Amino acid sequence: MPTSAAAGSALAHAESDVDREIAALGALDLAGLRSRWRQRLRSAPPPQFSRTLLLRLLAYRLQAKALGDLDRDTARLLERLARERLRRRATEARGRRSKAAPPIPPPPSPGLRPGTxxxxxxxxxxxxxxxxxxxxxxxxxxxxxxxxxxxxxxxxxxxxxxxxxxxxxxxxxxxxxx
Structure with missing residues (x-):
């Protein structure tokens, strides 16, 4: 069982590091967040993003890198929901009344995860x-x-x-x- 305890300790340490780094992000202005984005993500931040949105996205990316990101099925479901929302908005913007879109069914569950x-x-x-x-x-x-x-x-x-x-x-x- 030392392996499990060591893994738990490493996870707790990673979480505390991420928490400290996110707290430090909160003190940065827009220019500072853009600079941190370039340092951590090795890409230019989208210029139209506000300070609040940059802060949230950067915090998410830091957490995902340290603690793990969404699984593939969840990411696909979210992408599908976003595409459907964009389609509905485009239809409404054209001034047409569209029939209510059928709800998107959840993906088939490969199995239930412990703790559910x-x-x-x-x-x-x-x-x-x-x-x-x-x-x-x-x-x-x-x-x-x-x-x-x-x-x-x-x-x-x-x-x-x-x-x-x-x-x-x-x-x-x-x-x-x-």
Whole structure:
């Protein structure tokens, strides 16, 4: 376990270094932030950016470099949302009324990360499940699958991801036949 403790200590040290550097950025004027941008990011800062925006972006870049950036799927989702927003604005600027754009569905989840909380109300009671590296914790017990948790909560067989809203609900037929 010394490796884990050493990693935790290194992360805490990196966080405190980043915190100090961000605090120092707050004392800089616009010219100072532009200079720091060139030093740290090895590129010219966008000239139209205000001091506040430069400060925020530079702080984000410093944190991402020290502590890790967004994963690829999250970055793609954010880019897609930004493109959709720009498209809507362009449509509104042309003065046309557009139909409401369909919501962008979230990307398929490759898996739940440890620490994620899943909340579901069933029979008037709120149930919170914590995703762990080795399973799912609910009311002090650990289960190997969400389906086991759902079965324990409901007393019947359930698809666990569907019960906790992680999968689409099945399409309901309109009942027009036979």
């Amino acid at each position: 909380l899943l909340v579901r109300e069933h029979a008037g009671q709120m149930h919170t499940v914590t995703v762990q590296a080795d399973g799912f914790a609910w009311q002090g017990r650990t289960f190997t699958s969400l389906s086991e948790v759902a079965r324990t909560i409901t007393g019947t067989r359930w698809n666990g991801p569907r019960f906790f809203g992680l999968r689409d609900k099945p399409a309901v037929s309109s009942g027009g036949g036979q």
